[in-house]
Amino acid sequence: xxxxxxxxxxxxxxxxxxxxxxxxxxxxxKLTCLICGxxxxxxxxxxxxxxxxxxxxxxxxxGIPWRRGLIANSLKEKQASIMNxxxxxxxLPQAPPSSHIEKLVEASKKNRRPVQKAVxxxxxxxxxxxxxxxxxxxxxxxxxxxxxxxxxxxxxxVGKDKDMPCxxxxxxxxxxxxxxxxxxEKIWDELPYSVQVRGQKLGKRFKKEVVALRQxxxxxxxxxxxxxxxxxxxxxxxxxxxxxxxxxx
Numbered sequence: 557x558x559x560x561x562x563x564x565x566x567x568x569x570x571x572x573x574x575x576x577x578x579x580x581x582x583x584x585x586k587l588t589c590l591i592c593g594x595x596x597x598x599x600x601x602x603x604x605x606x607x608x609x610x611x612x613x614x615x616x617x618x619g620i621p622w623r624r625g626l627i628a629n630s631l632k633e634k635q636a637s638i639m640n641x642x643x644x645x646x647x648l649p650q651a652p653p654s655s656h657i658e659k660l661v662e663a664s665k666k667n668r669r670p671v672q673k674a675v676x677x678x679x680x681x682x683x684x685x686x687x688x689x690x691x692x693x694x695x696x697x698x699x700x701x702x703x704x705x706x707x708x709x710x711x712x713x714v715g716k717d718k719d720m721p722c723x724x725x726x727x728x729x730x731x732x733x734x735x736x737x738x739x740x741e742k743i744w745d746e747l748p749y750s751v752q753v754r755g756q757k758l759g760k761r762f763k764k765e766v767v768a769l770r771q772x773x774x775x776x777x778x779x780x781x782x783x784x785x786x787x788x789x790x791x792x793x794x795x796x797x798x799x800x801x802x803x804x805x
Contacts, residue, residue: 569590571618571674572618572619575674575678578674582624585629585630586630587599587627589606589607590617591614592607596628597627597628598626598627598628599611599614599626603626616669621672622669680692687720687721693725693729697720698721698729700720701720701726702743704717704720705743705744705747706743706747708747708748708751709751710751710755712755714726744757745759745761746761749784749785750784750785753785753789758793762783762793766779766783766790766793767794769783769790770794776791
């Protein structure tokens with residue numbers, strides 16, 4: 557880590573960027589306070605009394621994963637040993653009660669925080685490694701993604717190809733690049749309706765045809781036959797459009 561600025565007279569370092577850096581930091585017998593350089597088995601009390609900051613503020617400052625406790629491995633192992641002894645004696649339950657787990661889950665939902673860079677980089681590297689890659693997905697990869705969709709495949713189906721990014725990565729790229737999203741929407745709208753149904757995303761063309769056919773007096777079985785889909789698909793589409801647009805009779 558590199559010193560970049562000073563705060564309250566102490567050197568401040570750049571946040572961790574890789575999990576290797578994070579793991580190396582926690583591997584020491586004592587944790588070094590990245591603000592003042594002193595070493596402690598636990599940083600919580602020190603941070604509060606010496607630097608007037610909370611543990612989460614410290615983690616945010618240095619990119620430490622939120623779930624990592626600010627205690628050295630030596631203390632962590634000692635605490636684990638004590639808890640195992642207490643479980644063996646029946647003082648503590650073998651597993652936390654379900655009510656406690658439920659509270660933790662609810663708290664995590666309410667207090668969502670951005671993923672730290674080191675964790676994000678690790679997840680990205682893992683995702684790429686599953687495809688035998690080390691470089692980030694680029695524009696050419698996503699253009700190839702569109703080419704395969706254009707052949708009559710869904711986003712999810714293409715995302716399962718070993719040489720393609722997964723659907724989540726594709727959706728993120730699409731969301732961050734409006735022009736690419738427009739290109740995708742145009743390609744998707746021209747695909748056969750059977751593909752759109754399989755991909756659980758019906759295009760504008762399908763919706764317009766449903767409205768036109770229904771307003772012309774066609775029954776749902778007739779519309780389904782004409783569009784080559786199950787009867788429930790145009791009927792459900794019609795009712796959703798009707799609910800969203802009061803102009804549809």
